[in-house]
Amino acid sequence: MTTGTKLKLLREKKRISQEELAYAVGVTQTTIGNWEHGxxxxxxxxxxxxxxxxxxxxxxxxEIQSNNAIAPPPEKENNTTGFEFIIKAPNNFFEDLNRKIDFLVTKFD
Structure with a gap:
């Protein structure tokens, strides 16, 4: 399995878009697409x-040169017993939210 194929499968497994992964890595969505295509x-x-x-x-x-499917990578151990929220929103939404939180923190400090 090629690196690009793994990238796409892992990204889809985490249910994130190419754009979200691109933002996390610091590249463009087109770059992620190019990587996924080899x-x-x-x-x-x-x-x-x-x-x-x-x-x-x-x-x-x-990269495994085989037609057999390879095992997925080992899951990282998660010792928390809670749950996780995934919020999909434009990046500027979080920047604006952070500014507002910072304002409130400094106002009530």
Whole structure:
């Protein structure tokens, strides 16, 4: 399985868009699309991708030349017993929200 194929499968498994992954890594959505379609990935982005997708860097780098499906990467242990909210919104929404929270914190400090 190629790195691009793994990238796409992992991204879809996490239910994030190319744009969201691009923002997390610091590239454009087009770049993510190119990587998923087999274009080469500069080494400096491998660790950022691995962190964003919560997999070891080695998993992304290792390409298996086989028709057999390979096992997915080991899940990171999550010792919390809660749940997680996923909010999909434009980036400027969070920037504006952070400004408002900062304002309130300084006002009531």
């Amino acid at each position: 274009k080469s990935i500069r080494h400096e982005y491998i660790s950022k991708l691995a962190e964003a997708l919560e997999v070891p860097s080695e998993y992304l780098l290792l």
